Amino acid sequence: MRLTCPLCGPRDRREFYYYGAAVYLDRPAADAPPEAWDEYLHLRDNPAGVTQDLWYHEQGCGSWLKVTRNTVTHEILAVDAVSAADAAEEAR
């Protein structure tokens, strides 16, 4: 499996650290109820198919990446830097 880092190009999976589902980007407010934190930290859609998750280019440029990929086929559909992906989201 290879990820194409937007800064470094195609790199081996070993350079990356997997963090978890991209819902980690939607951090609840500090005063959110405990249920919101449970949702955020523990509960997952866990799809068999296309998902989005966060990877860290640990042995490369150090970017946090939002990866769109298929959990059944291991196909990588898109790799975006988290900051850029967020900016695009806000623009929409």
Next chain:
Amino acid sequence: MRYSGWKVLAQGLRGNTGWAPAWRDPAPKAAYDAVIIGGGGHGLATAYYLAKNHGLTNIAVLEKGYLGSGNIGRNTTIVRANYFLPGNSEFYSHSLKLWEGLEAELNYNVMHSQRGLINLFHSDGQRDAFARRGNAMINQGDDAVLLDREGVRELLPYLDYDNTRFPIYGGLLHPRGGTARHDAVAWGYARAADRRGVDLIQNCEVTGIDVVDGRVTGVQTTRGAIRARKVGMVVAGRSSQVAAMAGLRLPIESHVLQAFVTEGLKPVIDHVISFGMGHFYISQSDKGGLVFGGDLDFYASYAARGNLPMVEHVMEAGMTLMPMIGRARVLRSWGGIMDMTPDGSPIIDRTPVAGLFVDAGWNYGGFKAVPASGWCMAHLMATGESHPVAARFRLDRFATGHLLDEEGTGSQHNLH
């Protein structure tokens, strides 16, 4: 038909022409008292104990493929009770006791072999931790022997004792640990459940769970609707998808775990050996293949295969520990889909939907748990109350903070 040595002999003389199928192939009825989704080890064990311990025989197991087609046939067959935390310790202890009587109970040879399991340690600190774990196992009523380096060398003379990165300081021997024939466990429970009148329905995929006013009323399947007041989801590997049919989200992320087997060799490894620092463990099957594996690939996955970096890592760890296996040829590798929970412990509990129960989140430790998981899930479905040895496997423990973090690494999906 009851199996026995005499039957084998008699059938041998008659050219093995008199064996009957081990279970029926019934069509689904329109309604059952209880339905279990998932015909793997845990589901079949649940059905068996529902019938045996609780007298519930108007029940069905619904399996989307064939019986035992999931993780019961994809694991590395290890059976042990070497847990530390209250909540885990008594559960796995109960499971091991059930294993020890399983063949007589089921009238089926599951080839349970208590060959002893050795967890290696490589530092003074790790020795202390293992001594403490061994004491917890003994306090639970199970067995543990702390071996020093020479004690390990006596049992496992072929390890590399000159490794400088992870020098072998000793090992924790769990004499009652061992292996069993994985498929036979599913077949044995299936046959025993069928003999008690349980309908085992194969090629019957559940496509919907009917919920009316917060209560389960039945399931929709590829072979028609089936009404039931009690439904158990026992589908580790696909738990999130099945739970989603009832509108539930589970604290589970699915990961792939790889395993490997070599060509058959003469007996060379007599125990189960676990090399935790290298993420490597190994045993030899009765057929002669070296069965070994390592850690998760560490990304969410539903592919029943992994990637090469973990293959390489496992092979390196094996060569580091026991260079003698270097010439053995690997025959096959495969992957199993693990229900990973944030704290690495399983779930056997009610759900917010009345009458709907969940047995899930077995991480990479489901095989040894099969008997006790079935026992406790059956108790829960029959009585509505958690069995005492599984009382801490709660679905809501992440929200309430009552975690069961055996590894002590934290409660987050990428930590176990």
